[in-house]
Amino acid sequence: MIEHVTLSLKEAYELSLSVLQNNGFNEDHARSIADVICACQLDDCHSHGLYRLLVCSDTIRAGHVNGEAGVTLTEPSQASVRADAQGGYSLVAFEKARPLLIQKAKQMGIAALAINNCYHFSALWPEVEKLSEAGLAAMAMVPSHAWVAPAGGSKGTMGTNPIAFSWPRAGKKPFTFDFATSVVARGEIELHRREGRPLSEGVAVDSAGNPTTDPEAALDGAMLTFGGYKGSALSIMIELLAGPLIDDLTSIESLEFDGGKGSTPYHGELILAFDPNLLSGGRTQTNDARAEKLFSQIVDQGARLPSQRRYEAREKNSKRNAVEIPKALHADILKLLE
Ligand code: NDP
Numbered sequence: 001m002i003e004h005v006t007l008s009l010k011e012a013y014e015l016s017l018s019v020l021q022n023n024g025f026n027e028d029h030a031r032s033i034a035d036v037i038c039a040c041q042l043d044d045c046h047s048h049g050l051y052r053l054l055v056c057s058d059t060i061r062a063g064h065v066n067g068e069a070g071v072t073l074t075e076p077s078q079a080s081v082r083a084d085a086q087g088g089y090s091l092v093a094f095e096k097a098r099p100l101l102i103q104k105a106k107q108m109g110i111a112a113l114a115i116n117n118c119y120h121f122s123a124l125w126p127e128v129e130k131l132s133e134a135g136l137a138a139m140a141m142v143p144s145h146a147w148v149a150p151a152g153g154s155k156g157t158m159g160t161n162p163i164a165f166s167w168p169r170a171g172k173k174p175f176t177f178d179f180a181t182s183v184v185a186r187g188e189i190e191l192h193r194r195e196g197r198p199l200s201e202g203v204a205v206d207s208a209g210n211p212t213t214d215p216e217a218a219l220d221g222a223m224l225t226f227g228g229y230k231g232s233a234l235s236i237m238i239e240l241l242a243g244p245l246i247d248d249l250t251s252i253e254s255l256e257f258d259g260g261k262g263s264t265p266y267h268g269e270l271i272l273a274f275d276p277n278l279l280s281g282g283r284t285q286t287n288d289a290r291a292e293k294l295f296s297q298i299v300d301q302g303a304r305l306p307s308q309r310r311y312e313a314r315e316k317n318s319k320r321n322a323v324e325i326p327k328a329l330h331a332d333i334l335k336l337l338e
């Protein structure tokens, strides 16, 4: 039985800010990281919640992320923005570029944001959800480190490569999904290792290529893609679109750049935004009703929409004004204030 510590939302946020600033992130970076990890913790997304304080602090202590990096925005075309994160985490770059991405999508119907030269540790749903709150449909994708074997192989080649999608719904929270193209995120395997829990079968192979449920052996070996060759192809697509297409690193190159330090991956991110008003030729209630009919048919048969669990967790934790993290994680986080 794992013991937990309860933190009020304010305590969780202030603890996050203190740890990040104590480890060398300026206020801009510390706030952008704290916002996203606290949002994840609020939604019970544990692999990308307060646990990431350990990862961000280890990375800056290894000299591998610039905690004071500025951002340069350029506009290669009417429908694209590039944000150079200059060796900082991606989140400040996203926040600086977001208004321009929204403006361009609303002018052109579709717009792309490339974030370059960034360290990237975060869940993608907070980004696409924000774009849907501005009335847009959106997609985001990133590579990571070469930890995942292609279907039919057994050597880490692609990243855990998450893809997120969000769809705006009138009067309702967006329909959003966000998942790794590996069976589970690497962060989930790291949490299993911390808590001494075995993995499900089919998640990873060990360094000899044999199936394993031991988290340590999985982290030393290779993770597997979801859906066999289908997830594998999607993962390769993400390598290409959020790598060479935007002139940034693949997961293989990110791992080479890391040089064995075990820091956060360093590469680019691609975010696409679509304006339903322009692409439909003038959005009507019928367009919305058709999307809602699809959602109803899913829910009415007892299936759930992606995000439903997250939104329920958000409501529960907001009402009680608290989140819970494992006691051992809390102790490790407090050590980062020393
Ligand atoms: P999961 O396998 O838990 O999948 C998460 C998604 O699937 C969520 O949208 C979730 O909705 C939905 N979902 C789960 N179960 C169901 C169900 N039964 N019916 C319908 N929808 C369902 O997550 P992963 O481990 O793959 O990824 C976790 C996080 O890790 C993501 O946020 C991702 O962005 C992040 N990540 C970040 C990386 C990076 O490089 N920055 C790399 C890899 C992952 P709900 O939340 O409501 O359960």
Ligand code: PYC
Residues within 6 Å of the ligand: 047, 120, 121, 122, 144, 145, 160, 180, 185, 186, 187, 188, 265
């Ligand atoms: O959980 O796979 C992961 C991950 C990689 C980078 C950030 N999170």
